[in-house]
Amino acid sequence: MNYDQLLSKTVSELKPSGIRKFFDLVGEMTDVTALTVGQPDFVTPWHIREAGIESLERGKTYYTSNAGNLSLRSEISRYLQRRFDLCYAPADEIVVTVGGSEAIDIAIRALIEPGDEVIIPMPSFVCYEPIVRMSGGVPVIINTTFENKFKLTATELKAAISEKTKLLVLPYPNNPTGAIMDRDDLEAIAEVLRGTNIAILSDEIYAELTFGKKHVSVATLDGMWERTIIVSGFSKAYAMTGWRLGYLCAPAPLAKQMLKIHQYAIMCAPTTAQFAAEEALRNGDADIEYMAEEYNRRRRYIYSGLADIGIECFEPEGAFYIYPYIGKFGLSSEEFCSRLLLEQKCAIVPGTAFGECGEGFARISYAYSVKHITQALEKIEAFVKTLK
């Protein structure tokens, strides 16, 4: 068989995750103190798990409607109104998806044709660029900077826009930097977009995890709702990663087309997860509060711990990552992380995993217990001492 001839060129040419080798190495080692994972260390709260179990006991094992149970979409609508002042109609502006990831996929696929440009601020979650490429689109990367607190600025956006620009990805609160965009930052972006026909894919999966400031959705700004697709889900806010449940919200003419892709590719999101998610939205606000408070303590703790070691960081304001600058030690990100792993058995993710602009940085997740973080900080300190 000639597999090269069989395989799609676009897919074959996609770069595999650049840090495969690094993670393979982590996987081979034992007793590693890892600060690598991008998911909560909490188990899904019991009342939410119980709702899933109960749905199974009651025999709710069929497909739901393509867009998801209407009762769940109604809860999503109420939740978004309650917590973020967002207004979406359950009937035709909300689609329940298999995690936020599927929502990103169908949103991009519904909009992008060969040659269309999509502006993506980096560093960010790794999936936007490959999905754009699979649609034949052209990713236009904006490298956000430490100096600008990893925010997207109006100037950078203006410079990146061309006649072919169709979509702006807005990945805030940001993985891996922990940056957020507050109302003023968003207003500047909105000003650039008003009067254009450019859409926004606002990935708000970490919206519940902001510290000190409440998350503002770009869709609440004048002239933005009609161009915004919000992607969110249950994974981060309710510690429900394994349930694979997310959703997108968009004006009906857009949602309708995205739903078509979802219908052909997926049929509907998992039914059990939908019932659990409904319970999460109805009675889970306290769980969010509790977990966010825990993350906030760890955030302060790790930020201060890294500072004490002499590692400079941007103080993260959202998500559960911190993105220290390690360039001053004279090693590349990957060298730094590989040596930290081999010499101290401590794993953190090289910044280059999130784009070339991640060189000089590393991502540390603080979705771990204080004890675990303390242990990791000791190892990082011991390692850094050998470099000075």
Place this chain on the structure above:
Amino acid sequence: MDKILKALEDNATLTPEQLAVMFDKEQGAIKQLIRKYEEDGVILGYKAMIDWDKTDREYVTALIEVKMTPQRDRGFDRVAEKIYNYPEVQSLYLMSGGYDLCLVIEGKTMKEVAYFVAQKLAPIEYVISTATHFVLRKYKDKGVIYGAEQVDERGISDI
């Protein structure tokens, strides 16, 4: 400030330095606060949660229901005091419902516990009757689950 108390209840090994950072307060203020809690008897002590079943130690735990007649003017307090002064008594509660006092006692053997009930507890004046229940297995205590392996099942490479 209740949040700091709660944090200490969950993990008493947190140092004032750590708490100060986590709660964005001055270290001095945290130290002072903890001292005040200790002086006021809000914080009574710091202990480790130990799963003795994972050690060689031989012991049994029993829960004993006690029915008694309250004393004039003193109610149950005098007898309660007499009972809790025995070092083998781990906990003692005044209960509503079918009996009056509930005590948790630890001994080396069932025989030792039986001896305590027969020789020390039952003869106390005002005690009418006792019912002893031995603990077969501890699943959870003070919010901590016993016997469960703590393994981080999350993959290491998801980003």
